[in-house]
Amino acid sequence: MKLTFSEALQQSTPAFPVGVEVVTTRGIDAGQMCRFAQDLLRDDRIGWISVTDNPGGNPMLPPDYLAGQLADSAKNTVVHLTCKDNNRLALESQLWRYAAEGFCNILALSGDLPAAGYPKCGASVFDFDSAALLAMMRDMNAGLKVPGRRGNIETLPETSFFAGCTVSPFKKNENELVPQYAKLLKKVRAGAGWVIPQLGYDMRKFAEIKRLLQLNNVNIPLIGNVYVLTKTAAKMFNSGRLAGCVVSGSLLAEIEKYAAGADKGKTFFQELAAKQLAVFQGLGFSAGYLGGVAKPEDVFAIIEKLKQFAADDWKMFYKEIRYPQQDEFYYYDENVLTAAQPVPTLRKRTRNVNLFYRFSRCVHALAFNRGHQLYPLMKRIFAFWEQKHCVCKTCMKTVHRIEEMSKHILYGCKDCGDCALPDTAYLCPMSQCSKNMRNGPCGGSLHSRCEADDKDCIWTIAYDRLKYFGDWEAFCNTDVSCADAALQGTSSWANLYADRDHSAVKK
Ligand code: SF4
Incomplete structure (x- = not known):
């Protein structure tokens, strides 16, 4: 019997299963996509399928x-879940539905910017x-604690x-x-149980991920x-139109040469x-994953080629696929x-370590x-x-007004009330990051420019x-944070001093 996705990845000596990406369609004509997925899952050479969630920001x-x-396929299906078009309530609700339906293998993604x-x-x-x-998801696995009707805490x-x-x-x-x-x-500290790097054609970078996890004592499937x-x-x-997927100029030049052949480069x-799969296997990755294929026979042809090596x-391919x-x-070296x-x-x-940043640091300190x-x-x-007294209320309103105006002028503040400026080196994620990222970057930047390219x-x-001020390590060790929407339009200074904002957790 076929091992489930989690069993296959977590065996003591994984047999290098191969999964395949299935891209859903826009519209109700899903026949071809279903047949493709069924044919794959019926074959013992395929460990699992992975189904995309509005890829490229398209519905x-x-x-x-x-x-x-796909009957009885839940344990061999990975579903992608992205944050681009759902807030935390919709995401949680979606997760309850997945859990109820038996879909437990989830690829968590921030997601692309909506395109259509x-x-x-x-x-x-x-x-x-x-x-x-x-x-x-980590907290749901432990039994999510939520407020009960009688003011008590219930565990789901x-x-x-x-x-x-x-x-x-x-x-x-x-x-x-x-x-x-x-x-x-x-993300690993937040509960990721496996990792799949984005796409590229330089095997040294994939080896870096392996080494990074090893040196940080992270032993999860890659x-x-x-x-x-x-x-x-x-x-x-x-x-650069597809965020995080890179084909360098040197590889493109080679591809154009092969694509001019009779089979349009298919053999190449x-x-x-x-x-690439052989290199992953050699490097000790737990599994391989194929995307960009629409016919089962193409998938099987690649797996058969792999078996012939x-x-x-x-080791030779590792040196060869370096673009x-x-x-x-x-x-790493x-x-x-x-x-x-x-x-x-x-x-x-660099020009980013400017006087304005130094000023902001001093004020905060x-x-x-x-x-x-x-x-x-x-x-x-x-x-x-913050007392109810009317004079105090006026003071609070005035302070909030001053805060709002000054931070708007200096940082483009959106008055979220749960200020991330000290965590993000005084760059407001609500106004200056296209995806409001508070825990580090999304995967979309290209040559240090934002995916939105503005x-x-x-x-x-x-x-x-x-890094310049030696604070990078401290940032890396901070907990995952997200803004509390209930604080929108309130004073973040007051929320900080009253321990209502995200930083209160760190105490
Ligand atoms: S600013 Fe950086 S983290 Fe934010 S969306 Fe652009 S690339 Fe992603």
Whole structure:
């Protein structure tokens, strides 16, 4: 009998199962997609299928619709769950439905920016990010504690989600890559039970993820991600239009050569995919994963090619599949598999470490730092102003007005009431990050620019600043945070002093 997804990944010596991505469709014509999924699951060579959730920000049939069509397939199906178009209530509700239907294998993603909708582009939500979503599943697995009707705390039945996450190692610059790795470790601490890196064609970067987890004593299954290219897909990945998926100029040049052949490069693409799987197997990844294929016979052809390789061939392929971007930054040196620590980097005073940042740090250290001697006094003053007395109410309103105006001018503050500025090196995630990311970057930046391409990614700036002042390690160890919507439109200063905001948890 076929092992379930979690059993296959967690065996003491995994047999390198291979999973396949199934992309849902827009509209009700789901026949072809269902047949593809059924044919795959019927074959013993395929360990599981993984069903996308509105990929590329386009509205599609939900993943559990397809999964529900496949009898007894729940344990061999991974459903993707993204935060782009659901707030935390909708995400929780979705998770209860998945748990009730037996879909426990969830890939938690922040998600792409919405790209389409009826009649025009939809608004994005990003109330949560992938780290917060993972933390919610971890807490649901432990029995979610919720307020009961009589003011007591009730514990809901435990779920058994086997949640996974992604990481995007194909970043060109240090200030993009290091935050990606930090966020991966944060997601693991938030409950990720397996990891699947984003797409790229430089095996050294995949080896880095393996080493990063090893050196941080993280022993969870790692799945090698392969996208079976076509010339069209390669051009799209090269243009940066698909967040987190990278085809470098040197690979594109090679692809154009092969694509001019009689089979349009199909043999080359399938061989490249099989070689990538061989490298993953050789590096000790628990499983492989194929995307970009629409016919079962193409999937099987790649798996058969993989079987034909000799045991040590992967070492040659590891050296061969190296298509980095120009001047790409690596976290470990060339001997990544034996590296004891990351390559040392300098604390650089970039243009991001400016006077304005220094000013913000000083103000925070004086007035809002729990360890400062002024803090207890400020706490008492704000507690006094928060009394119901009408004079105090006027004082509080005036203070809130001053806060709102000054922070709006200085930081583009949106008055969320649950201020993240000290965590994010004084860059407001509500106004300056297209996805409101509070726990580290999404996977979408390209050459340090935001996926929305209208600004630098705030996390690249935050990294430069925090690293320069030696605060990066401390940021990496912070808990997962998310804004409390109930505080919107209230004074974040008052909320800090009254321990109502996210930072109160850290005490
Ligand atoms: S600013 Fe950075 S984290 Fe925010 S959406 Fe853009 S790329 Fe993602």
